[in-house]
Amino acid sequence: MPYVNIKITREGVTPAQKAELIKGATDLLVKVLNKNPATTVVVINEVEMEDWGIGGLPVEEYRKTLTSS
Amino acid sequence: MPYVNIKITREGVTPAQKAELIKGATDLLVKVLNKNPATTVVVINEVEMEDWGIGGLPVEEYRKTLTSS
Amino acid sequence: MPYVNIKITREGVTPAQKAELIKGATDLLVKVLNKNPATTVVVINEVEMEDWGIGGLPVEEYRKTLTSS
């Protein structure tokens, strides 16, 4: 019955990669806690770049500071 | 002051159905806990099918396994 | 497969009331969207009073402003 939520920036994640994330997260709960896959929910949220902040900046601006430093 | 979040797959839920969910969730908090509707927030998240996993699979694939079993 | 999260302040909600919230939220998803109760997850979060803010104040202080106004 676990609920797993994965938030990532929207940067071209493919359906195949999402399926891999779903399978991997579910397998992890089975392996570590012996949870039932049939009631393990995984929800992926893709977040627009302008909506994700780190270091006090929108992530794209933050990354520029890293590459320019 | 309750905050209710309803996550559902994006499968054609209509504005009228969303209004029903909002009303129903609010009425539930009023009935059970006597909460004030004016400060009861309900947020609905529609999640893309490829972003919702169950049984280790994206939901559409999972449903195929149910119908084919 | 819906996921419903209900956040309320920790103010003596009883197990029976929680059961009522769980049933009510599930029944709502069945009634409005014909969802399967067996895969409808409801999670209740009780939040400490000092952790809940409204009107820029912790909720207990905010309520005092309402009663004194």
Add this chain to the structure above:
Amino acid sequence: MPYVNIKITREGVTPAQKAELIKGATDLLVKVLNKNPATTVVVINEVEMEDWGIGGLPVEEYRKTLTSS
């Protein structure tokens, strides 16, 4: 390492305003708790009007009741 999530209705918030929210939220965690901005994550969720309920109504309908009362 804080994680801040800001949910607002989708009503024309600009990238510049989002950057201001990200900066303001990060500065707040630095000022109050001396957190490291480089590991402070801020995620903004814009919620469609029909997905946001208050007072038992979708927010646009609720606002009409306020203006007409």
Add this chain to the structure above:
Amino acid sequence: MPYVNIKITREGVTPAQKAELIKGATDLLVKVLNKNPATTVVVINEVEMEDWGIGGLPVEEYRKTLTSS
């Protein structure tokens, strides 16, 4: 910069198992999306049994219906 949230019922999960969940979720994001572990946040929420509902019932009651059916 991913944010992973794992909600599970409070049923005696050990610190070692939590460390395994943290490592496994982080490794998954590295493997599938080549994310940087140093900015990958994993938050585990243990939810009291009475706060987790499925099938319209608190989870312990729901499990009784499964064993008795």
Add this chain to the structure above:
Amino acid sequence: MPYVNIKITREGVTPAQKAELIKGATDLLVKVLNKNPATTVVVINEVEMEDWGIGGLPVEEYRKTLTSS
């Protein structure tokens, strides 16, 4: 009507600091988006150290790697 959620590790945050976070987050939404404080909800979640992972490790272990490197 914004909803702000602040997740931080449980490391002795005082009620006064929480009140500051609530005020600061609300003021930010007023300043940037002219939101109504009376319907701005702020919820703080303190997360146990063993439940917060970064760099693939529980946060306390992660911090040790930083100080020893």
